[in-house]
Amino acid sequence: MARSRGERTPAARRITSRNARFQQWQALLGNRNKRTRAGEFLVMGVRPISLAVEHGWPVRTLLYDGQRELSKWARELLRTVRTEQIAMAPDLLMELGEKNEAPPEVVAVVEMPADDxxxxxxxxxxxxxxxxxxxxxxxxxxxxxxxxxxxxxxxxxxxxxxxxxxxxxxxxxxxxxxxxxxxxxxxxxxxxxxxxxxxxxxxxxxxxxxxxxxxxxxxxxxxxxxxxxxxxxxxxxxxxxxxxxxxxxxxxxxxxxxxxxxxxxxxxxxxxxxxxxxxxxxxxxxx
CATH class of the missing domain: 3.40.1280.10 (SPOUT methyltransferase, trefoil knot domain)
Structure with missing residues (x-):
């Protein structure tokens, strides 16, 4: 779903196991061909995600930590970006995040623009x-x-x-x-x-x-x-x-x-x- 402004999606899905969708996102980290075929990539961090939203890049999915108190920034992001939202187990988010770092609060799955x-x-x-x-x-x-x-x-x-x-x-x-x-x-x-x-x-x-x-x-x-x-x-x-x-x-x-x-x-x-x-x-x- 293309990104638009509005209220937070009422019901978020949950993923707590390494299911097929998780494996697809994990593949985006290290497999260029799969990123290209899917037409999407992962973004994490307050500034990068905020700029992606600000500049109108379509956010296909927002993955967030479903077991922690989210920051004001994360709550506002989930409230205003109308797209698929999935609550993730912290250990799964950690696998999508940077090595030797705390698990990210939010990971955005963002659509690639055309190479034009x-x-x-x-x-x-x-x-x-x-x-x-x-x-x-x-x-x-x-x-x-x-x-x-x-x-x-x-x-x-x-x-x-x-x-x-x-x-x-x-x-x-x-x-x-x-x-x-x-x-x-x-x-x-x-x-x-x-x-x-x-x-x-x-x-x-x-x-x-x-x-x-x-x-x-x-x-x-x-x-x-x-x-x-x-x-x-x-x-x-x-x-x-x-x-x-x-x-x-x-x-x-x-x-x-x-x-x-x-x-x-x-x-x-x-x-x-x-x-x-x-x-x-x-x-x-x-x-």
């Missing part, structure tokens, strides 16, 4: 991020969080990659997944069709890749123009296909003994520079 690039808004001040074949779901979540905080308009996860809806990604995003469009795309072709359509419509998006031997330092590039920032795989960097498609490449000047930054840290640093330029009105010299 048109979910990402493109304006004259467009700033987006593309993450090429990431292997760490935690890095995906961290980039979503940074992109959201720094005012980017969306994230594209390209190629054979870790999953945006992996529990580690959802957790690392600290709820920003629900306010920043994140779209999974299998190949460069689909992205370039989208970019070219936006260019034809009047938004001259430039593709800017990251590379230790970039055309210029990040501080010398003009990020005030509509920009899609390309971040490479944590180990291999950008694929040859994406390198070829880049209009420019930039590098982050390194001091000390470090030769590179973590992918999420690099994305954050460059996004910060882009926002700094846009706020200050500074226009650097693009090579």
């Amino acid at each position: 690039l048109d979910r990402i808004p493109v304006r004259e001040d467009f700033l987006g991020v593309l993450f090429d074949r990431p292997t760490s779901p935690g890095n995906i979540g961290s980039i979503i969080r940074s992109a959201d905080a720094l005012g980017a308009h969306g994230l594209i996860v390209a190629g054979h990659a870790a999953d945006v809806y992996d529990p580690k990604s959802v957790r690392s995003s600290t709820g920003s997944l629900f306010s920043l469009p994140a779209v999974r795309v299998p190949s460069p072709g689909e992205v370039m069709d989208w970019v070219e359509a936006r260019r034809a419509a009047g938004t001259p998006i430039v593709l800017v890749g990251t590379d230790e031997h970039g055309d210029c330092d990040v501080f010398d590039f003009d990020f005030t123009q509509p920009t899609l920032l390309l971040i490479g795989n944590e180990t291999a960097g950008l694929s040859n296909a994406w390198r070829t498609l880049c209009d420019y490449t930039v590098s982050i000047p390194m001091a000390g003994s470090a030769s590179s930054l973590n992918a999420a840290n690099a994305a954050t640093a460059i996004l910060y520079e882009a926002v700094r330029q846009r706020i200050s009105g500074r226009t650097a010299t693009t090579p």
Whole structure:
């Protein structure tokens, strides 16, 4: 049932054993294919669940601890989100929650949106991020969080990659997944069709890749123009296909003994520079 506002469902079901439905939810934690087939994933935590509801993501089911005094937040959530509600045994909720943590008070089963690039808004001040074949779901979540905080308009996860809806990604995003469009795309072709359509419509998006031997330092590039920032795989960097498609490449000047930054840290640093330029009105010299 799609989420809507209203009174709490009068009668909640109870699950106290590892029945078929529980096993389906448990599979969502570690099986990407089952998440994709079901079109849903698990969300826990006050902020992530609150943001999912606030931004209108359909909540299919709310699972809550049926044997404890619920917090004011949980009671209000159950009262106002009109969807299926199931009281769970605490040990079952613990199996759905994070290891070495107390059992969650509430777990939300949330519907995935379509992987449609048109979910990402493109304006004259467009700033987006593309993450090429990431292997760490935690890095995906961290980039979503940074992109959201720094005012980017969306994230594209390209190629054979870790999953945006992996529990580690959802957790690392600290709820920003629900306010920043994140779209999974299998190949460069689909992205370039989208970019070219936006260019034809009047938004001259430039593709800017990251590379230790970039055309210029990040501080010398003009990020005030509509920009899609390309971040490479944590180990291999950008694929040859994406390198070829880049209009420019930039590098982050390194001091000390470090030769590179973590992918999420690099994305954050460059996004910060882009926002700094846009706020200050500074226009650097693009090579």
